[in-house]
Amino acid sequence: MKNRDRIIRYYQGTDNGELAARLIDLADSTAKGRPYAVSEFVSPGAVQIGETIQAHVPSLVLKTFGGYEGAERVKLAFVSADYDGPVDFGIIACRLSWDDRYRLLGHRDVLGSLMSLGVGRERFGDIIMQDAGAVLLADTKLVPYLQQNFTKIAMVSIAIEEMPLWDIAPRQEKVKEIKTTVASLRLDA
Template identity: 65%
Template structure:
């Protein structure tokens, strides 16, 4: 693979070093003759790494699939240019159903139950919540194991069955625009304003590694954000810095935040 060593050096020592190494290895398999090679489920940040790898080598291109239109977590395929066959992403869906009295069960509850079974996060994709259950996207090799062993979410008994990917509706993003002013464009100030918490709590969340900036862990409260940055706070959701609207008479910076709800 062209420029392999340069790519490895670029990502070494970063939080993405191990992930980048795995993706570079997949791309190399294709360069050595495979028609394609598919990754585990990854976040949007990993897709950016995949695009960077493909940009360094004209022999491969990237395809992504999360099981349905608009999926956030996807599997990436490095595909040899000229290959005209289909790519098998090996994605399946399961439908979880529970008593509607327990509608307060959350995405975190389902995620925790799966992790409690010993299933690696990379082996399943989006968890689509509904009032009386959820749809889980997962690696085809994990389908029978999850169906056999996932009997409860939290303390609630669940029923689980295969689900047709074609039945999953495209993901519709609902956006709430927040126009506010901040003392500075520091990450803790933006997190506080966008998620409606105190700046002290925002700083604590960043220190506790509950905040990601552009899908990457961030530990510095003083990091300045820019237009287009995506910020997530575990348990609160995601938002994007949409626009810097100017400086007020009191010297505060106006920002437009787009929070996904």
């Protein structure tokens, strides 16, 4: 890619230079003959980096997938424009369940337990909290490790079972309507 250094310099200002370099390498591997290349899980801001790279390489198409509709953390795939087959993002859903009468566990508890196992944030996606458990979207290669080592969250024993991705409900956007009276409709007031 001829604009590689320019793109990396631009995103180094936002501390995303290293991520931009990794995504450019993925795009280059697809441009050199692979049908597609998939990144690790990335934050929502990284999608913009992928779109910038795709704009400089017209022979590629950028696809994103996080396991369900409306996912916050997603994987990016640079796909060759002439490839029309399926893209394997390597995402699996795991249902985490525990006995909630002992303790109410939250998103922070689940995330903290995963991080304490030494699992990098790029290896798993969204954590969707439910009544007596949670759904964890993870890289398929991570699941055997989780099943063997992820046994407790904050001293509460948990059970892990795989589940199909289509069982995850789409994300509901929470909207809060605020009614107020303003002195003027001008923005500087």
